[in-house]
Amino acid sequence: MINSYDIAIIGAGPAGMSAAITASEAGAKVIVLDDKKFAGGQIYRNVCNSPIEQVNALGPDYLKGRSLVERFGQCSAEKISSASVWHVSNSGEVLFSKEQSTTKLTAREIIVSCGAMERPFPISGWHLPGVMSAGSAQVMLKSDGVVQDDAVFVGTGPLLYLIVAQYLRLGVRVKALVDTTPKTNYLDSFSSLPGALNEYPTLIKGLGLLKEIQKSGIPVYKYAQDLAITGETSANGVKFQSGKQSYNLSCDHIFLHQGVIPNLNMTRSLSLDHHWSEQQLCWTPTLDSWGQSSATNISVAGDCSGIIGAEGAEHMGRLVALNQLSKLGIIATDIRDTQALTSQHRLLRFNRLRRFIDRLYRPKEDHRIPTQDTTVVCRCEEVDLATLRQEFERGAQGPNELKMMSRCGMGPCQGRQCGHTVSELLALWRGEAVKEVGYYRLRSPMRLLNLTEFSDFSHIEPTRATDTSQVQIQEVTR
Amino acid sequence: MNADALIIGGGIHGCSAAYYLSKLGFKVTVLEKDWVSRHASGVNAGGVRLLGRHPAEVALSKASMELWANLDEELDANTGFLSRSHINIAIDEADIETMNQRQAEMHSLGYFHEKLIDQKELRERLPAIAPHCIGGVVSEVDGYAIPYQSTNAFRHAAVRLGAKFIEGSVVHNVRKVGENWLIESSQGQFEAEHLVNCAGAWADKVAIMIGDNAPLSFSAPMLAITSRMPQFISPVVGAVNGVLSFKQFENGTVLIGGGLKGFADRDKNQTRLDYKKMAANAYHAADFFPIMKTASINRMWAGIEAYMPDKIPVIGKSLNADKAYHAFGFSAHGFQMGPIIGKMMAELIVNGSPSLSLDAFNISRFEANKV
Numbered sequence: 001m002i003n004s005y006d007i008a009i010i011g012a013g014p015a016g017m018s019a020a021i022t023a024s025e026a027g028a029k030v031i032v033l034d035d036k037k038f039a040g041g042q043i044y045r046n047v048c049n050s051p052i053e054q055v056n057a058l059g060p061d062y063l064k065g066r067s068l069v070e071r072f073g074q075c076s077a078e079k080i081s082s083a084s085v086w087h088v089s090n091s092g093e094v095l096f097s098k099e100q101s102t103t104k105l106t107a108r109e110i111i112v113s114c115g116a117m118e119r120p121f122p123i124s125g126w127h128l129p130g131v132m133s134a135g136s137a138q139v140m141l142k143s144d145g146v147v148q149d150d151a152v153f154v155g156t157g158p159l160l161y162l163i164v165a166q167y168l169r170l171g172v173r174v175k176a177l178v179d180t181t182p183k184t185n186y187l188d189s190f191s192s193l194p195g196a197l198n199e200y201p202t203l204i205k206g207l208g209l210l211k212e213i214q215k216s217g218i219p220v221y222k223y224a225q226d227l228a229i230t231g232e233t234s235a236n237g238v239k240f241q242s243g244k245q246s247y248n249l250s251c252d253h254i255f256l257h258q259g260v261i262p263n264l265n266m267t268r269s270l271s272l273d274h275h276w277s278e279q280q281l282c283w284t285p286t287l288d289s290w291g292q293s294s295a296t297n298i299s300v301a302g303d304c305s306g307i308i309g310a311e312g313a314e315h316m317g318r319l320v321a322l323n324q325l326s327k328l329g330i331i332a333t334d335i336r337d338t339q340a341l342t343s344q345h346r347l348l349r350f351n352r353l354r355r356f357i358d359r360l361y362r363p364k365e366d367h368r369i370p371t372q373d374t375t376v377v378c379r380c381e382e383v384d385l386a387t388l389r390q391e392f393e394r395g396a397q398g399p400n401e402l403k404m405m406s407r408c409g410m411g412p413c414q415g416r417q418c419g420h421t422v423s424e425l426l427a428l429w430r431g432e433a434v435k436e437v438g439y440y441r442l443r444s445p446m447r448l449l450n451l452t453e454f455s456d457f458s459h460i461e462p463t464r465a466t467d468t469s470q471v472q473i474q475e476v477t478r
Numbered sequence: 479m480n481a482d483a484l485i486i487g488g489g490i491h492g493c494s495a496a497y498y499l500s501k502l503g504f505k506v507t508v509l510e511k512d513w514v515s516r517h518a519s520g521v522n523a524g525g526v527r528l529l530g531r532h533p534a535e536v537a538l539s540k541a542s543m544e545l546w547a548n549l550d551e552e553l554d555a556n557t558g559f560l561s562r563s564h565i566n567i568a569i570d571e572a573d574i575e576t577m578n579q580r581q582a583e584m585h586s587l588g589y590f591h592e593k594l595i596d597q598k599e600l601r602e603r604l605p606a607i608a609p610h611c612i613g614g615v616v617s618e619v620d621g622y623a624i625p626y627q628s629t630n631a632f633r634h635a636a637v638r639l640g641a642k643f644i645e646g647s648v649v650h651n652v653r654k655v656g657e658n659w660l661i662e663s664s665q666g667q668f669e670a671e672h673l674v675n676c677a678g679a680w681a682d683k684v685a686i687m688i689g690d691n692a693p694l695s696f697s698a699p700m701l702a703i704t705s706r707m708p709q710f711i712s713p714v715v716g717a718v719n720g721v722l723s724f725k726q727f728e729n730g731t732v733l734i735g736g737g738l739k740g741f742a743d744r745d746k747n748q749t750r751l752d753y754k755k756m757a758a759n760a761y762h763a764a765d766f767f768p769i770m771k772t773a774s775i776n777r778m779w780a781g782i783e784a785y786m787p788d789k790i791p792v793i794g795k796s797l798n799a800d801k802a803y804h805a806f807g808f809s810a811h812g813f814q815m816g817p818i819i820g821k822m823m824a825e826l827i828v829n830g831s832p833s834l835s836l837d838a839f840n841i842s843r844f845e846a847n848k849v
Contacts, residue, residue, distance in 0.1 A: 087753060095753055102757065271748070394634070401513060404520060404626040412705050412776055444751070448705055448774035455761035457754055 003461040005031045006328050007321070008094050008107035009077075010085050010266065013041020014065070014310045015302025016113035017072035018317030020079075026325050029462040030077035031105065033096055035084045040069050041115055041302075042135070043310045048073075051145035057169035058142070059162070061205070061310070068314065078462070086445035088112070090270055090295040097449065101456035109297050109324040112267055113317060116260035116303035119282070120417050121155065121367060125229025126256060127376040130236075134257035138163050141170075149173045151253035152238055154227065156181040157361040160257040161209040168216045175251050176219040178240055180258065182364055183223050189359035195352035202353060221247065227367065229254060258363040262304045265414055269442040270298060276435040279358050280307055281368065282420060283439055289344075290323035291316060299324060307358075312350040315343035369424050377425070378418040380411020388422070392429055399423060399440050412448050415440045481507040481642070483827060484661055484670035486649055486684050489519035490625075490813060491805045492676035493632035494820025497553070500639035502828045507670065508636075509647040509663055511680070512747065515629035518678055519813065521781040523701055523723060523735040524625045525714055526814045529564045529592060529617035530580075532790050534838035535815070536589055541834060542818035543619050549817060555631035558624030560728070563713040565595070565603060567766060568613040573718040577615050591617055606710040606767050615718070622714055622725055625813060632820065644668075652687035654799070672827050673802045679744050679784040681792075681806030689798040690841050692807065693787055698742035698749040698780035699735070699810050700756050704773040706730035711767065722762055732773060734763050737810055740780040749780040785809040793819060793839035794826065803827060804841055 007023050009016045012034035024030045032039075040047050044065030056063070072079075080098065087095040092106045118135045125131065134153060140146040141163070152175045153164050160177075167174050196203055214220055221242040230237040230248070237250040261282035267274065273286040273294035284306040291299040301320040302313035319340055326336040370377060373386035383406050396402040399409070399422050408422060409415035415422075419440055427434040445454075483499050485492045488510030496506045510516070526546055531539045545552070546559050568574050577594060584592055595603070597612045604611075633643060647665035652673065654660070659673040677684045679696040686692075707730050714725040716736075723735040738759050740751040756778060764770040786792060786807040796802035803826065805819050812819075822832040 089750065091750075104754075395630070398513070404515070405630070410777075412774075414777070443777045443779045444753075445775060445778065448776060451704075451760050451764060451773045451775060452771050454775060455757045455764075457757045 004092070005029050005105060005107040005462055006330070007031075007109045007111060007324055008033065008105060009111045009113060010088065010094070011041065011112070011114040011302070011304075012036070012039035012072065012079070012081075013113060013115045013302055013313060014043060014068060015313035015317035015320075016041070016111065017068055018314040019111050019113065019301055019321035020077040021071055021075045022318045022321035023325060024075045024077040026330050028325060028328060028330055031107070031462075032077050032079045033083045033085050033094070034079070034081050037082055038069075039072055039079070039081070040065055042139070044069055045139065045142040050142070052141070052170075054170060058166055065310070084447055085266070086447055086449055088266055088270055090298055092297055097453050100450070100453045101458065102454055104457070104459040105461065108328060109299070111299050111301055111317075111320055111324070112270075112304060113301045113313070114263050114266055114304050116307055117263045117416060118257060119259050119261045119363060119368070120421055121256040121258050122370045122375055122377055122421050123227045123229065123367060124372045124375050125231060125235060127379045127382070128229060128231050129234040130231065130252050131229055131254045131256060134160050134163050134255040135260075137255045138166075141166065147172045148253050150175045150251065151255055152176045152178060152249055152251045153255045153257070154178040154180065154224070154238060155257040156363060157257060157259040158206050158209070158357065159260065161206075161213060163255070165209045165212050168213065168218070174218050176221065176249055177213055178221045178224045178238065178242070178249075180224045180227065180364060180367060181222075181361060182225070185360050185362055188362075189356055192352075192356040192359050196356035198349045199353040206357075225364065258367055259361055260303065260307055261420065262306060263416075264304065264419070265416060265442060265446045267293070267300055267304065268439060269444055269446060270295060272298060272300075274439065276423075276433070277306060279355060281362065283423070291320035292323060308347070308350055308354060312347055312354070315346045315350075318343045319347070369421065369428060377421050378408040378411065380413050380417070381407040381409075383408040388425065389429070392426065397426070397430065399426060399438060402426070403440060409440050414442055414446065481505045481668065481670040483507075483672040483674060484509065484659065484668055485674040485676055486661075487676035487678055487681070487806075488514035488633065488643060488645065489517060489676060489678050490515070490629045490632065490816035491808075491819050491823075492674070493629050493636060494816045495674055495676060495805065495823040496636040496641045496643075496820070497632045497639070498820045498824035499827060500636050500641045502824050504824075504828060506636065506641040507668055508641065508643045509649055509661065509665070509668065510643065510645045511648045513645045514633050514643060515626050518781040518783040519629045519816075520626040521701070521779060522625050522783075522810075522813050523725070523733055524558075524622045524813065525564070525620075525723065525725070525735075526559060526623050527564050527617070527620045527714065527811070528814070529615065529620055530566060530716070531811075533583065533587055534790055536587070537834055538815060538818050538822070540591070542815050545817035545821065546623070546814070547619075549628075549631070553631045553635040555627070555634060557628040557631050559621060559628070560623070561619055561621040563603075563616055563618050564620030564716070565600070565614045565616045565713045566716045566718045567600065567607070567611050568615075568718045569611055574613060576718055577613070580615070591619070593618070603713060604711060604715065606769050608766055608768055611766060616713070620714060622727070628813075628816070632816070649684065649687070652684070659801070671801060674823060674827070675802070675804045676806060678806055679742070679782045681784060681804065685804065685841070688796055688802045690796050690804070691844065692792060692804075692841060693844055694807055695785050696742055696744055696782055697785060698740040698751075699737050699783055700740045700751050700759075700778065700780045702734045702756060702760055702775050702778040704732040704734070705776045707732055707769070707773060710769055715766070717766065722766060724763055724766070731776070732770070734760055736762075742780070742782045744782050747782070749782060751778055751780055753778075783810050788843075791815075791839055792841045793822070794836045794841065797840070797842045797845065
């Protein structure tokens, strides 16, 4: 007979690590699967194993992840790193690949905490070699200590300013920052400013980054619009309008960024209910206040539940774990409620700050919904806007019909890079709300799966046999 | 809203029947509970295969192949059909024996389209094949098409001839009012003289409303497709001994099928895959083609398909009701038959009799099986 884990956690970022600590300290049999070599998620990537000597240049928000990563390392949860989860089912089955073989496990409860991804930036030329996301610049920096001199950074949002500031602190030459935050966003976000003031220090830090960049003397172009990346076979420059002036910066490396959105491939292929968030302009799994999804045994925590940031994710991970512990009968409901208070309070405050940030850095419509016929929407299958419009006009009214007719979203990324664009495009063309349009129906595997590793099939289970009669109601100690 | 014929089910047989009925001047309405080509017709392996057909199906399948050859022109659309030949591969003496018996049977029925090939010819046709494969059988006219595009090609051609498609219309009730059929659906009432049941894995429910019993079962045959690979194989291939079915598309992706079944929940339109079974099947592909060891699977899925106990479809007039007709239960090999079945249904309905016999497929055959 195969024994089940109590809780399987997919992703060891702030939410997953915090959930694992909470759940394992209460005595649950927990397994955490993460696709990186070291825990930490995107935000605390390699924070305890940095390849960079001047690691302080990455800033205090990064370094403070050390204590969480260390506590996670010490907790009794079983941890499997470099494990790529490619299928999760609502029957509690988890399949993952590690070292060229496939392993299966089952768990009573599952926490999906696989974080965020960068919002696609489908402007003319964004698919050309030489164009990367600012997030990938950060991955290269944190993982391998690799940087790119003379790049132009284009877009909006705190993460964009952070990577530019980190580059400058490390002495990397930055050619320019092209800031696409529209002037109107500053006015529009003003009304949500009072709610954000509770998180004053975070707010100040964010504004401090921009100041730091401006003081460094690199060219900063504000309120940029009418963006296009130039080049035939690879990028050779970026064109835009700033103020009344047109610019054409020549450069071989362009980093784009306009915020992050939940990484939804797992929650979507689980067929969980989702809704469209007008505040964050993205699909979001529909959850109760404990992160519980429409499937009874699946909860979602952290940025893949809707963007809440690292600290918010940490608190949410704790809440989700407390709720699952009470569902498993490991802690009583009243203990769950008492233990949850601090995190619930903190999350409320983060959400108010989030409203302000989301409004201030709301990406422009023409940076989300392409307008040029030749702009590539699906990079995997190279499907451009004109092709999509043609199939739409021939009757493909929904994302799945459009996918089947045009191959848009059929490539290896499973629509991660075009799903939101297609939802918004169809809403525009149909003259309906995005929520009426919906999203792709996704299929496993969630990543490319080598045939040999797929066919080498085994299973794992908790090392201690499960004996539910022995489970006692105990308090979570922290 | 009145029509000469009302078709329940917007799969390839419903769309094809709509096209050929419209071509003969009928006013046609198609009711589809989801969207056209949503289920088996849109997500099948796309095989356009005459090889290895059940003897009762060969005549229809051959006629369908002739229609496929000119279908893009006929429908003014791109079905993606390519004639690439289909080879079933033998790996041992038992397979050779199976092939010889089949060959004798086909010849006795007067069919000569299946040709045995030896190991040398097999290797010439399939240079990437593993050394232990010793022979095979080929049908030259076979190939593949893109299922979703093909089904929609029929639909759009039918629409150009005046047919109406109502998507998202679930049929709740069917009854005779005078000479006509009255259909109550989630999108309102429809009335028509003739009623055609092309409802696939849901066709037994429609049959009961009409007044016929159909011992249909349904399941979820599983498929996997790889990311793009260098071109290494042109024909569609299968295994004489069973479950492998395998093709490489023009864009380099390789589709692995073989009829292994996952789990279907037809009330929820959902399928669940059996990954362990799928893993074994996928590896099977590498047994025949070692290059597949390096393949990467991009997607796996299953569609909801109807099966009859004798593995051949129900096609023809209703047993118990006038002016009602069935075409369903193709048991995972109906895609290739789409063009001819639509044509025969149109002839049956408009002229009273089809130019090719449908006798072997009548629903009455299950009535005879008394306990």
